[in-house]
Amino acid sequence: MITLCLFTFFLASCWDQNLLVNKKMVNGISFDLDQNDNVLATVRALNIENKGGGQFEVKDELVKVNRPSVSGMEVDINNKLPGLIDVSKAHIILIGRELARKGIYPYLELFYRPRQAYISTRVVIAENKASDIITLNPGTSPIAFVILKGLEAAEDTTKIPKETAFTAWTQITDTGRDIVLPFVTKDENDRITIGGIDLFNGDKFSGISLPNEKGSLLLLLMDRLNKYAEMAVQLGDHRSISYRVKTMKRDLDLKVDKKTKKITCRINLTLDLTITSYTGKVGEKLNKDKLNKDVSKILTKQSDEITKSLLEANCDALGIGGILSSSYPDIWKKINWDKEYKNVKFKTSVKAKIDRTGPVF
Incomplete structure (x- = not known):
């Protein structure tokens, strides 16, 4: 004690x-x-x-x-x-x-x-x-x-x-x-x-x-899907579709032309969709192949608009500079990225794959 x-x-x-x-x-x-x-x-x-x-x-x-x-x-x-x-x-x-x-x-x-x-x-x-x-x-x-x-x-x-x-x-x-x-x-x-x-x-x-909605697509292009993404698009002819994205795949490829030094960034995005609502004609049978093509076309157009906005804002949200500095260090040391970024050529492609249509369809 x-x-x-x-x-x-x-x-x-x-x-x-x-x-x-x-x-x-x-x-x-x-x-x-x-x-x-x-x-x-x-x-x-x-x-x-x-x-x-x-x-x-x-x-x-x-x-x-x-x-x-x-x-x-x-x-x-x-x-x-x-x-x-x-x-x-x-x-x-x-x-x-x-x-x-x-x-x-x-x-x-x-x-x-x-x-x-x-x-x-x-x-x-x-x-x-x-x-x-x-x-x-x-x-x-x-x-x-x-x-x-x-x-x-x-x-x-x-x-x-x-x-x-x-x-x-x-x-x-x-x-x-x-x-x-x-x-x-x-x-x-x-x-x-x-x-x-x-x-x-x-x-x-x-x-x-x-x-x-464009913000959600930008985050998908950035490969920053959280639990899921909720999105909707207008298909024309008074049709619209709402869906969820729970899984996705993004491929980003950066190339620099050895002669011209022009930078090209290709982004391929594949989204697995679950339809939550679809406003079609009464009694219309859901055509998944056509719907996939329609949604893919619209999302690809929107992704092109997003990359144009990024260039206009001089906002490298996709981290192209980081990839360039690690993959092409000699070029990175010689350029002024704040000025050169606006000359990057983006080529985007979004492929929609309807995985589930829900009990209604």
């Missing part, structure tokens, strides 16, 4: 504990440009108050600060809220498009560099003012959690990419690939809507976006 008691003097105590009641946990933050071209940060923080007897009261508080740059904002926020502000556990980073045109790198650094950083923090672009969204009060739960649930559902169905502070930082600092980010907007009833995907050149928003 004497020996055991002596050992207790050498045991470490909880000297570095950090109580939640002493912190203000930021669950969502937005960044915008204000009318004076300063950076406006709007913070939603959880204030946890100890009521005694094991009872706690949680309040969702709102704070706004603005500065010429992001530096020093944490100090201003701490001055407006009692307790120590902790931005490392924020679930949502919302950035207004106007500010995103100038570059999002400085705002990601706040969340990427801290030792205790939360790597799952989602990065989202707001179609208009990000502060208009983060200040909404849905009533059921903090707005950051409402946005997060909507993003997770859209990620599962391959409508938008899952981009966190960690993955966004990695792609922005990678010279062989450009990032694409989801954007959200609010309707007249103040409901948050997933609008589609914004295309970036480096860390700057290019000004070009893709709606949801």
